[in-house]
Amino acid sequence: MVQKHIGIRDVAEAAGVSVTTVSHVLNNTPHSRTSSETRARVKDAAARLGYGPNRMAQGLRTQRSGMIGLLSEEIATTPHAGRIILGAQETARAHDLTLVIINSERDANDENHRADVDALLNRQVDGILYATMYHRELSLPANLLGTPAVLIDASDKAGLVPSVVPDEEGGAIAAVQALTDAGHRRIGFLNNIDDVPATRGRLDGYRAVLAATGITYDPQLVTNSPSETAAGYAVARTILDQANRPTALFCYNDRMAMGAYRAAAELGLSIPHDLSIVGFDNQELIAANIYPALTTVALPHYEMGAWAVETLVGLMAGHEEGRLLADQPTLIACPLVVRDSIAPPFSTNQHEPKD
Amino acid sequence: MVQKHIGIRDVAEAAGVSVTTVSHVLNNTPHSRTSSETRARVKDAAARLGYGPNRMAQGLRTQRSGMIGLLSEEIATTPHAGRIILGAQETARAHDLTLVIINSERDANDENHRADVDALLNRQVDGILYATMYHRELSLPANLLGTPAVLIDASDKAGLVPSVVPDEEGGAIAAVQALTDAGHRRIGFLNNIDDVPATRGRLDGYRAVLAATGITYDPQLVTNSPSETAAGYAVARTILDQANRPTALFCYNDRMAMGAYRAAAELGLSIPHDLSIVGFDNQELIAANIYPALTTVALPHYEMGAWAVETLVGLMAGHEEGRLLADQPTLIACPLVVRDSIAPPFSTNQHEPKD
DNA sequence: CTGAAAGCGCTTACAG
DNA sequence: CTGAAAGCGCTTACAG
Numbered sequence: 001m002v003q004k005h006i007g008i009r010d011v012a013e014a015a016g017v018s019v020t021t022v023s024h025v026l027n028n029t030p031h032s033r034t035s036s037e038t039r040a041r042v043k044d045a046a047a048r049l050g051y052g053p054n055r056m057a058q059g060l061r062t063q064r065s066g067m068i069g070l071l072s073e074e075i076a077t078t079p080h081a082g083r084i085i086l087g088a089q090e091t092a093r094a095h096d097l098t099l100v101i102i103n104s105e106r107d108a109n110d111e112n113h114r115a116d117v118d119a120l121l122n123r124q125v126d127g128i129l130y131a132t133m134y135h136r137e138l139s140l141p142a143n144l145l146g147t148p149a150v151l152i153d154a155s156d157k158a159g160l161v162p163s164v165v166p167d168e169e170g171g172a173i174a175a176v177q178a179l180t181d182a183g184h185r186r187i188g189f190l191n192n193i194d195d196v197p198a199t200r201g202r203l204d205g206y207r208a209v210l211a212a213t214g215i216t217y218d219p220q221l222v223t224n225s226p227s228e229t230a231a232g233y234a235v236a237r238t239i240l241d242q243a244n245r246p247t248a249l250f251c252y253n254d255r256m257a258m259g260a261y262r263a264a265a266e267l268g269l270s271i272p273h274d275l276s277i278v279g280f281d282n283q284e285l286i287a288a289n290i291y292p293a294l295t296t297v298a299l300p301h302y303e304m305g306a307w308a309v310e311t312l313v314g315l316m317a318g319h320e321e322g323r324l325l326a327d328q329p330t331l332i333a334c335p336l337v338v339r340d341s342i343a344p345p346f347s348t349n350q351h352e353p354k355d
Numbered sequence: 356m357v358q359k360h361i362g363i364r365d366v367a368e369a370a371g372v373s374v375t376t377v378s379h380v381l382n383n384t385p386h387s388r389t390s391s392e393t394r395a396r397v398k399d400a401a402a403r404l405g406y407g408p409n410r411m412a413q414g415l416r417t418q419r420s421g422m423i424g425l426l427s428e429e430i431a432t433t434p435h436a437g438r439i440i441l442g443a444q445e446t447a448r449a450h451d452l453t454l455v456i457i458n459s460e461r462d463a464n465d466e467n468h469r470a471d472v473d474a475l476l477n478r479q480v481d482g483i484l485y486a487t488m489y490h491r492e493l494s495l496p497a498n499l500l501g502t503p504a505v506l507i508d509a510s511d512k513a514g515l516v517p518s519v520v521p522d523e524e525g526g527a528i529a530a531v532q533a534l535t536d537a538g539h540r541r542i543g544f545l546n547n548i549d550d551v552p553a554t555r556g557r558l559d560g561y562r563a564v565l566a567a568t569g570i571t572y573d574p575q576l577v578t579n580s581p582s583e584t585a586a587g588y589a590v591a592r593t594i595l596d597q598a599n600r601p602t603a604l605f606c607y608n609d610r611m612a613m614g615a616y617r618a619a620a621e622l623g624l625s626i627p628h629d630l631s632i633v634g635f636d637n638q639e640l641i642a643a644n645i646y647p648a649l650t651t652v653a654l655p656h657y658e659m660g661a662w663a664v665e666t667l668v669g670l671m672a673g674h675e676e677g678r679l680l681a682d683q684p685t686l687i688a689c690p691l692v693v694r695d696s697i698a699p700p701f702s703t704n705q706h707e708p709k710d
Numbered sequence: 711c712t713g714a715a716a717g718c719g720c721t722t723a724c725a726g
Numbered sequence: 727c728t729g730a731a732a733g734c735g736c737t738t739a740c741a742g
Binding site for chain 3: 362363364374375378379382384387408409410411412413414415416417
């Protein structure tokens with residue numbers, strides 16, 4: 001039942017050649033010549049026996065494992081993780097690289113991170129991807145610096161390692177512009193309260209659109225609160241209770257938008273006709289299932305995973321461009337995902353106006 | 356900068372002993388004796404140099420890679436994936452095993468699956484975890500059978516490989532019982548329309564509670580529709596429009612429950628006072644953020660991942676118990692997660708009755 | 711065009 | 727109690 005695993009020697013025997021020759025033809029070794037007749041015999045034998053090279057032996061010999069490690073924080077805590085992994089995994093596979101995933105502990109300290117990196121290093125990974133599960137700045141474990149590495153959804157305080165992050169400002173611009181394009185001038189912004197890049201970038205985007213459209217920035221319309229549904233509800237209630245209330249709300253994330261939906265319902269405001277709402281994150285589960293479906297901005301998780309692997313591959317090949325990328329995080333666009341939560345202001349009739 | 360990677364020979368030199376001795380003390384080789392003085396010197400040298408064994412060399416020599424492969428379908432399409440991975444990954448780590456993840460294509464056919472398994476086999480994984488992203492029955496690629504393997508959230512038609520699945524019936528019992536315990540007798544069930552184990556199991560659970568409570572099964576109260584929010588809304592509207600409408604709804608999943616929430620709102624029914632609702636899946640993003648927060652049944656993804664690795668480890672060690680598990684899927688409990696969507700029927704006052 | 715041989719970094723009988 | 731040596735399955739100068 002358990003047939004002995006077949007190796008390169010078995011192929012050589014079956015083809016009546018040396019293992020050297022088998023290796024040459026199967027790897028297409030450059031500068032090696034083999035008669036096409038021999039090549040055929042070898043390939044045939046390999047296929048017939050179902051031979052696949054032992055990657056550990058290969059790796060030991062070539063000093064390249066063909067594996068890259070993905071070190072991620074809270075892999076499962078966030079619904080985003082999957083798409084980063086998917087982007088990294090598919091791109092890795094396209095390069096014939098295997099992705100090894102290691103999850104760092106929730107309350108990981110520097111020592112834990114060191115240990116995680118060491119675990120990967122002992123596995124002889126050729127490079128390391130370091131992903132955090134929301135966009136932030138961090139200082140890296142020292143042992144990461146000896147190996148090709150790239151950061152996902154995080155940037156390196158010291159600017160030594162290339163990193164890729166979402167273009168928060170651009171995403172906010174797309175969101176708010178969708179609102180101004182629909183004719184809104186009084187636009188509330190339920191911002192996060194944490195001092196993270198997303199909070200700053202999305203505010204910048206909001207202000208940029210206002211400025212470009214000639215709308216005066218009104219601090220009354222901007223709030224900072226925890227980025228949770230409950231806080232979103234509370235803050236939306238407050239902001240919508242103003243005499244001259246906004247006709248549209250830009251929410252820091254989809255969960256806050258969910259809270260805003262509830263506030264609107266309680267106030268008898270119909271979305272989008274009495275109130276337009278745009279979110280951020282594009283958490284499908286919420287955005288696509290809430291009623292009406294939420295127009296929001298997508299975080300480019302898949303793309304960041306893919307970009308990171310491509311860049312890592314370049315670094316591993318010793319390309320210099322990779323190193324040049326290190327001092328500035330690379331921004332990936334956050335596209336607007338249009339659903340049903342935006343309409344022109346005061347469009348009290350149930351049907352979209354045809355124009 | 357790039358210090359040459361240190362190997363066992365460096366440690367041997369530094370400690371003034373042979374590599375054999377280093378290997379013995381670092382691995383705690385059974386039946387090997389080493390003076391405690393030597394042991395100390397070796398350990399000290401290893402620590403000082405920051406030595407970690409090259410796992411590829413180790414693996415090549417011992418014929419065990421210390422890696423297990425997780426083959427998963429649609430790793431990122433579902434929010435569940437993360438918790439399966441997390442459970443598997445943490446358990447693997449506890450056994451000093453590394454998890455290698457490979458994502459099978461969305462429209463994978465048998466040939467693709469064979470190729471995925473081969474990729475893992477070439478990596479010399481010691482065992483394979485095969486996860487589908489929703490509970491179903493499948494036939495396995497032939498090349499999987501030569502290696503220790505266990506199925507997650509899926510069962511093997513041929514009964515050759517151990518598998519772990521959620522206890523759908525038990526979960527449904529917990530859900531419906533929560534309703535009957537609150538005093539409900541007319542309980543609608545918005546079931547899925549697909550013929551999958553969850554559809555059958557959850558219906559069985561529903562009927563079991565009814566039978567145990569002496570409530571006659573009323574087919575009018577049970578629907579089959581796609582398990583989406585929109586269909587959940589439509590079906591809930593219909594079922595709640597009946598003259599003698601149910602006082603509670605058991606929903607196949609949280610998305611359908613979300614649709615039911617909307618139907619209730621439109622009909623002016625306040626949850627939970629006019630209508631109690633219980634869901635299934637415990638998709639945090641929905642269940643915890645919807646208002647009122649949804650009482651639902653959790654799928655034991657983390658636990659399934661952990662169980663699978665434990666079982667795989669047993670299989671790899673050659674334990675016979677593992678093999679015995681193969682003919683019947685192992686069931687893991689689906690616990691009820693109590694939130695705010697259940698109340699006694701006709702509890703029209705806004706405050707919970709104190710008793 | 712083809713092959714014999716060394717060696718990647720370990721572990722493990724075996725000898726002393 | 728300690729060490730010399732073989733060998734895991736490959737690749738790659740090198741020789742012919």
